[in-house]
Amino acid sequence: MTDTPPFLAAFDAALDEVARARRRGLQAKDGASADAELDALERALRAERDAARARGAVDRAAVGTLVRDLVRWYPDDQVKLIAALGAVSRA
DSSP states (O other), rough: OOOHHHHHHHHHHHHHHHHHHHHHHOOTTSBOHHHHHHHHHHHHHHHHHHHHHTTOOOOOHHHHHHHHHHHHHHHHTHHHHHHHHHHHOOO
16 A cells, blocks of 8 residues: 655645535635635646646645635635645645
Protein backbone atom coordinates (compact mmCIF):
# COMPACT_ATOMS: atom_id res chain seq x y z
CA MET A 1 0.00 0.00 0.00
CA THR A 2 1.30 3.45 -0.95
CA ASP A 3 0.99 6.41 1.39
CA THR A 4 -0.93 9.38 0.03
CA PRO A 5 1.40 12.34 -0.53
CA PRO A 6 0.60 15.21 1.85
CA PHE A 7 -0.36 17.51 -1.02
CA LEU A 8 -3.00 15.05 -2.26
CA ALA A 9 -4.42 14.77 1.25
CA ALA A 10 -4.55 18.58 1.41
CA PHE A 11 -6.44 18.72 -1.89
CA ASP A 12 -8.87 16.08 -0.58
CA ALA A 13 -9.45 18.12 2.58
CA ALA A 14 -10.12 21.24 0.49
CA LEU A 15 -12.58 19.32 -1.68
CA ASP A 16 -14.29 18.03 1.47
CA GLU A 17 -14.61 21.63 2.67
CA VAL A 18 -16.20 22.63 -0.65
CA ALA A 19 -18.74 19.82 -0.18
CA ARG A 20 -19.48 20.96 3.39
CA ALA A 21 -19.96 24.56 2.22
CA ARG A 22 -22.39 23.35 -0.44
CA ARG A 23 -24.36 21.28 2.09
CA ARG A 24 -24.56 24.32 4.42
CA GLY A 25 -26.01 26.38 1.59
CA LEU A 26 -23.12 28.85 1.62
CA GLN A 27 -24.00 32.28 0.30
CA ALA A 28 -21.57 34.59 -1.50
CA LYS A 29 -20.66 38.04 -0.15
CA ASP A 30 -23.57 39.52 -2.09
CA GLY A 31 -26.05 37.19 -0.36
CA ALA A 32 -26.71 35.07 -3.45
CA SER A 33 -26.22 31.33 -3.55
CA ALA A 34 -22.57 30.36 -3.93
CA ASP A 35 -23.40 27.10 -5.71
CA ALA A 36 -21.99 28.20 -9.08
CA GLU A 37 -18.80 29.48 -7.45
CA LEU A 38 -18.44 26.28 -5.42
CA ASP A 39 -18.93 24.20 -8.56
CA ALA A 40 -16.22 26.17 -10.37
CA LEU A 41 -13.88 25.90 -7.38
CA GLU A 42 -14.45 22.16 -7.15
CA ARG A 43 -13.66 21.71 -10.85
CA ALA A 44 -10.52 23.83 -10.53
CA LEU A 45 -9.36 21.97 -7.42
CA ARG A 46 -9.88 18.59 -9.08
CA ALA A 47 -7.97 19.71 -12.18
CA GLU A 48 -5.11 21.11 -10.12
CA ARG A 49 -5.06 17.97 -7.94
CA ASP A 50 -4.68 15.84 -11.07
CA ALA A 51 -1.93 18.12 -12.40
CA ALA A 52 -0.14 18.08 -9.04
CA ARG A 53 -0.30 14.30 -8.95
CA ALA A 54 1.26 14.15 -12.43
CA ARG A 55 3.96 16.70 -11.49
CA GLY A 56 4.55 15.30 -8.05
CA ALA A 57 4.18 18.76 -6.50
CA VAL A 58 1.76 21.63 -5.97
CA ASP A 59 1.87 24.60 -8.33
CA ARG A 60 1.71 27.32 -5.68
CA ALA A 61 1.03 30.03 -8.28
CA ALA A 62 -2.05 28.12 -9.49
CA VAL A 63 -3.29 27.68 -5.92
CA GLY A 64 -2.65 31.37 -5.30
CA THR A 65 -4.91 32.17 -8.23
CA LEU A 66 -7.62 29.97 -6.70
CA VAL A 67 -7.29 31.81 -3.39
CA ARG A 68 -7.53 35.23 -5.08
CA ASP A 69 -10.63 34.10 -6.99
CA LEU A 70 -12.15 32.70 -3.79
CA VAL A 71 -11.74 35.84 -1.71
CA ARG A 72 -13.61 37.89 -4.33
CA TRP A 73 -16.90 36.11 -3.54
CA TYR A 74 -16.32 34.19 -0.28
CA PRO A 75 -18.00 35.70 2.80
CA ASP A 76 -15.65 37.76 4.95
CA ASP A 77 -16.78 35.98 8.13
CA GLN A 78 -15.82 32.53 6.81
CA VAL A 79 -12.29 31.16 6.79
CA LYS A 80 -12.50 27.40 6.33
CA LEU A 81 -12.08 27.25 2.57
CA ILE A 82 -9.34 29.87 2.60
CA ALA A 83 -7.52 27.90 5.28
CA ALA A 84 -7.97 24.66 3.30
CA LEU A 85 -6.45 26.25 0.19
CA GLY A 86 -3.61 27.62 2.30
CA ALA A 87 -2.89 24.08 3.48
CA VAL A 88 -2.72 22.94 -0.14
CA SER A 89 -0.25 25.69 -0.95
CA ARG A 90 1.95 24.76 2.00
CA ALA A 91 1.84 20.99 1.32
